[in-house]
Amino acid sequence: MKRTSDIEIENQTIEKSIKEMAKNLFRNKEVDIILGYSAGTIPMASPPIIIRNESDVEKLVWNNFCSINLAKNLLELMPKSFDDKKNNLKIGIVAKGCVGRALIHLAIENQIELKNIKILGIDCNGIINRKKIEKEIGDREIIEVSLSNENILIKGKGFEQTFSYDEYLNELCKKCKVKSPPTSPELNGICSGKCEEVLSIEDDFKDISDYELKSYEERWEHIKNLLNNCIRCYACREACPMCYCHLCFVDQNKPLWFGKTTELSEIILFHLIRAMHLAGRCVACGACTSVCPMGIDLNLITRKLEQIVKERFNFTSGLNIVDLPPMVTQKMSDKEDFMIDEK
Amino acid sequence: MNEKILNKSQISKLFETLNKDYNFFAPSKEKGNIIFKKINDSKEIELDYLNSKIPPKEVVFPRIDIIFEYKINGKDIEIVNSKNLEVKNIIFGIRPCDAYSFYLFENFFQFGKFKDELYLKKRRGSLLIGIGCNNPRNTCFCTSVNGHPFKKEHLDILLVDLGEKYLVEPITEKGKDLILNLEWLSDATKNDIKKAKDLSKKAELTISTKMDFKDTFKNLDSNFNSLLWKEISESCLGCGTCAYLCPTCTCFDVIDENDHYNNRGRRIRIWDTCQFCLYTLETSGHNPRDAKIQRCRNRIMHKFCYYPKNYNLIGCVGCGRCIQFCPVNNDLRLIIEKVNKIKKEKEKEEMILSV
Amino acid sequence: MYNSYIPMLTAIKGIVSENKVNDIKTFELSFKNEIDYDNFDYVPGQFAEISVIGKGECPIGIASAPTEKGSIKFTIKKMGTVTTGFHNCEEGDIIGVRGPFGNGWPIEKMKGKNIVIIGGGFAFSTLRSLIIYMLDKENRADYKKITVIYGNRDSGEVLYKRDLENWKTRKDIDIFLTIDRKEEGWMEKVGFVAPIVKEIAPSSDNAIAVVCGPPIMIKTSIQVLEELKFKDEQILNSLEMRMKCGIGKCGRCNIGNKYICVDGPVFSLEELKKLPNEY
Numbered sequence: 001m002k003r004t005s006d007i008e009i010e011n012q013t014i015e016k017s018i019k020e021m022a023k024n025l026f027r028n029k030e031v032d033i034i035l036g037y038s039a040g041t042i043p044m045a046s047p048p049i050i051i052r053n054e055s056d057v058e059k060l061v062w063n064n065f066c067s068i069n070l071a072k073n074l075l076e077l078m079p080k081s082f083d084d085k086k087n088n089l090k091i092g093i094v095a096k097g098c099v100g101r102a103l104i105h106l107a108i109e110n111q112i113e114l115k116n117i118k119i120l121g122i123d124c125n126g127i128i129n130r131k132k133i134e135k136e137i138g139d140r141e142i143i144e145v146s147l148s149n150e151n152i153l154i155k156g157k158g159f160e161q162t163f164s165y166d167e168y169l170n171e172l173c174k175k176c177k178v179k180s181p182p183t184s185p186e187l188n189g190i191c192s193g194k195c196e197e198v199l200s201i202e203d204d205f206k207d208i209s210d211y212e213l214k215s216y217e218e219r220w221e222h223i224k225n226l227l228n229n230c231i232r233c234y235a236c237r238e239a240c241p242m243c244y245c246h247l248c249f250v251d252q253n254k255p256l257w258f259g260k261t262t263e264l265s266e267i268i269l270f271h272l273i274r275a276m277h278l279a280g281r282c283v284a285c286g287a288c289t290s291v292c293p294m295g296i297d298l299n300l301i302t303r304k305l306e307q308i309v310k311e312r313f314n315f316t317s318g319l320n321i322v323d324l325p326p327m328v329t330q331k332m333s334d335k336e337d338f339m340i341d342e343k
Numbered sequence: 344m345n346e347k348i349l350n351k352s353q354i355s356k357l358f359e360t361l362n363k364d365y366n367f368f369a370p371s372k373e374k375g376n377i378i379f380k381k382i383n384d385s386k387e388i389e390l391d392y393l394n395s396k397i398p399p400k401e402v403v404f405p406r407i408d409i410i411f412e413y414k415i416n417g418k419d420i421e422i423v424n425s426k427n428l429e430v431k432n433i434i435f436g437i438r439p440c441d442a443y444s445f446y447l448f449e450n451f452f453q454f455g456k457f458k459d460e461l462y463l464k465k466r467r468g469s470l471l472i473g474i475g476c477n478n479p480r481n482t483c484f485c486t487s488v489n490g491h492p493f494k495k496e497h498l499d500i501l502l503v504d505l506g507e508k509y510l511v512e513p514i515t516e517k518g519k520d521l522i523l524n525l526e527w528l529s530d531a532t533k534n535d536i537k538k539a540k541d542l543s544k545k546a547e548l549t550i551s552t553k554m555d556f557k558d559t560f561k562n563l564d565s566n567f568n569s570l571l572w573k574e575i576s577e578s579c580l581g582c583g584t585c586a587y588l589c590p591t592c593t594c595f596d597v598i599d600e601n602d603h604y605n606n607r608g609r610r611i612r613i614w615d616t617c618q619f620c621l622y623t624l625e626t627s628g629h630n631p632r633d634a635k636i637q638r639c640r641n642r643i644m645h646k647f648c649y650y651p652k653n654y655n656l657i658g659c660v661g662c663g664r665c666i667q668f669c670p671v672n673n674d675l676r677l678i679i680e681k682v683n684k685i686k687k688e689k690e691k692e693e694m695i696l697s698v
Numbered sequence: 699m700y701n702s703y704i705p706m707l708t709a710i711k712g713i714v715s716e717n718k719v720n721d722i723k724t725f726e727l728s729f730k731n732e733i734d735y736d737n738f739d740y741v742p743g744q745f746a747e748i749s750v751i752g753k754g755e756c757p758i759g760i761a762s763a764p765t766e767k768g769s770i771k772f773t774i775k776k777m778g779t780v781t782t783g784f785h786n787c788e789e790g791d792i793i794g795v796r797g798p799f800g801n802g803w804p805i806e807k808m809k810g811k812n813i814v815i816i817g818g819g820f821a822f823s824t825l826r827s828l829i830i831y832m833l834d835k836e837n838r839a840d841y842k843k844i845t846v847i848y849g850n851r852d853s854g855e856v857l858y859k860r861d862l863e864n865w866k867t868r869k870d871i872d873i874f875l876t877i878d879r880k881e882e883g884w885m886e887k888v889g890f891v892a893p894i895v896k897e898i899a900p901s902s903d904n905a906i907a908v909v910c911g912p913p914i915m916i917k918t919s920i921q922v923l924e925e926l927k928f929k930d931e932q933i934l935n936s937l938e939m940r941m942k943c944g945i946g947k948c949g950r951c952n953i954g955n956k957y958i959c960v961d962g963p964v965f966s967l968e969e970l971k972k973l974p975n976e977y
Contacts, residue, residue: 042667234583260613260615292670459702595949601752610755650955
């Protein structure tokens with residue numbers, strides 16, 4: 001994909017539109033709070049922020065390190081919007097495509113009420129794979145990160161390095177087809193981006209073709225190698241908007257499904273079972289990979305899940321509020337070749 | 344003058360010599376992360392690093408630690424004591440902040456009537472060869488918590504990176520004995536020693552994060568129910584990253600693992616963190632720290648209020664890992680700044696505990 | 699103890715069911731090694747970490763008094779994985795014991811005072827230890843008037859029925875039992891514990907009150923005691939929290955800078971008021 005404009009200029013445009021939308025919403029008293037991203041205190045970080053009045057709108061930013069999926073933060077605020085004694089809290093949320101998809105999917109699963117939510121939709125221009133850059137740089141300190149034209153410029157203590165934006169984008173962002181929140185009559189708000197209705201998406205899944213060519217034994221080795229340094233901090237689970245169970249399966253002890261240690265067998269069980277729980281629900285936002293402190297690339301598992309769900313059920317999560325996810329419904333057209341020989 | 348010189352080209356010789364009698368732990372790169380691991384081949388040693396991701400506490404306080412093993416014979420149970428308590432470790436390349444964390448650990452694990460032999464035995468069998476930090480990060484603040492990038496206390500030997508070689512300075516008796524056995528080390532010159540001193544001064548001046556803890560303890564102690572905690576914990580994910588990567592976090596869980604088919608099992612302890620919601624959950628269902636605000640607050644209180652109350656020391660070594668690796672950039676420096684600025688809150692301030 | 703993490707092995711000597719629904723049992727354990735028993739020097743109010751090896755470990759207050767020689771007793775309610783493991787045990791099964799841990803009731807400070815014991819439900823177990831200790835002929839003279847107020851949901855839940863019968867016949871201790879609602883055949887008092895305490899109105903003069911039970915009972919009883927002019931340092935509580943190591947190392951039982959397993963579980967109200975409200 002050839003860039004047609006300077007990334008930094010794009011970012012500034014998007015940031016300006018966010019601030020304008022935010023100011024409008026506050027002025028018209030359409031929101032009580034807005035969830036967005038703010039400037040980080042260390043390079044390549046843009047933490048989430050909740051702003052409560054118009055004067056704080058200046059704190060909102062947009063850049064290519066806004067990796068957190070704000071739908072998760074929204075989920076935590078949900079009980080507040082149902083309190084009959086207080087006025088229902090009206091929440092605004094800066095929404096790139098995957099955040100919008102997450103909101104729609106959470107609404108299907110009855111976890112949020114879209115009527116009290118206003119999105120500030122934007123055309124996301126991609127999130128940079130911070131961990132990949134850090135791996136390239138090694139254990140040296142990065143002082144400043146800037147973007148210009150098609151490049152990411154990293155300045156550190158005693159070194160400078162340039163990375164291609166297109167190459168160092170998140171793998172999921174490279175394949176992203178839903179850059180702005182899909183419109184849906186239920187999803188209120190303003191959008192400074194395209195925000196169109198998305199019926200379905202086409203994807204060739206070429207990025208996981210290497211994995212597809214592996215034999216089952218090779219795949220098992222690959223997965224083991226991928227996950228073996230997990231420390232089970234559960235940052236991936238906490239960052240994922242779809243992981244909202246009050247009692248996660250790993251924390252249950254009646255029955256105790258498996259242990260809490262960092263033995264390889266237990267690590268693999270955690271990640272693969274969590275992947276199964278996300279089948280048909282994951283919105284490919286990449287937050288799990290961006291928060292992992294050990295730099296584990298969970299994108300492979302995400303993409304493989306997407307591919308299987310698309311192939312078997314022709315479904316992509318979070319596009320509209322009507323189509324139920326495949327794991328909660330059954331259609332006569334569902335393939336049954338895993339138990340019946342359909343040949 | 345007992346300072347020596349170790350050329351960087353001699354590292355493999357050092358490893359070969361010491362590996363005969365000790366478990367040699369050093370920084371190594373694994374999947375892009377610097378961690379301390381047991382070295383089997385000197386090629387695995389990575390010396391181009393600032394600090395490891397997972398702190399070296401892992402060597403003496405492993406993620407999975409066997410407390411004891413047992414065998415079942417009918418109705419009888421036989422307990423087999425953990426054999427691996429007596430160890431001879433060398434932790435090479437540890438930074439002074441992490442060495443200080445060992446001291447804080449030891450303070451805690453040997454306090455009171457009961458000692459934690461599992462940790463203490465491993466610690467006493469470990470010799471620390473530290474390397475001073477020529478280039479502290481922007482997120483380091485060891486000088487704000489009684490530390491220094493070249494602090495010698497708590498190390499057995501201090502190495503200073505002079506470029507192509509290290510200045511070797513033995514500090515404790517154990518360190519001196521080890522150096523004596525490495526007779527092939529050349530003597531250091533006055534120049535070497537001066538260069539090391541200059542590097543030490545330069546490193547101290549490089550430290551850009553200065554935290555003022557003068558009022559922190561007092562403010563934390565008297566503002567437990569402050570609304571500030573709501574603001575501080577807003578973006579916190581509630582994951583275990585800060586605790587697991589913190590060199591002073593000591594909490595653990597105890598688990599019995601049973602191997603029914605082979606009539607045996609073991610009791611192990613694994614890392615745990617007060618950030619997890621089930622940490623304090625009681626069987627009755629009551630959970631004293633039910634809300635994320637309480638858990639987020641507990642960690643800060645523990646490091647900067649409770650630990651100082653018990654030991655007169657701040658329970659933090661200023662390594663900056665929590666600042667560097669927090670997935671949502673919940674910066675400790677900002678938190679302490681906010682705490683320092685708390686004005687005396689009204690007594691009836693109600694904190695909203697529910698999410 | 700060389701390694702406080704290794705349990706001492708005991709065998710179950712006897713199991714007594716304490717309540718009608720059979721989910722609270724008292725286990726009598728005898729040490730496999732004599733030396734372990736001799737070294738198990740405990741005071742009432744302390745607890746031990748007892749394990750069904752393979753299932754796990756839990757902290758249980760010691761129900762027997764140090765004056766009852768030969769074995770130790772624990773009263774366990776079936777609630778979670780480990781306690782269910784206990785209830786599935788039979789006589790002769792091996793149980794691991796680590797302890798004694800905790801600070802126990804301050805029996806030295808309580809000497810020469812009138813003791814008011816307020817218990818509710820099955821939290822009465824360490825109170826039994828305290829009462830038997832004080833009533834022992836070696837110790838009785840050290841304490842003045844002993845008043846016991848023990849409340850339960852219904853008559854089937856009353857623990858230690860045999861001990862209570864014994865104590866009721868004694869002249870040197872006043873026992874008041876109460877249940878929440880009227881029952882046929884129940885001759886004792888009826889009502890929640892706090893109003894009964896108000897009714898009996900023990901004097902706060904030279905007295906120490908020991909309160910142990912469910913959180914709501916503790917709260918209401920303390921209110922009544924304060925009305926009766928009991929000062930904060932005269933009211934003692936035994937707290938419970940999730941524990942794992944029992945020796946103040948695993949970190950989870952902390953309230954503020956204190957660890958319940960080491961600095962407690964017994965705290966005076968005065969001490970508790972200084973600690974953060976997270977327990």
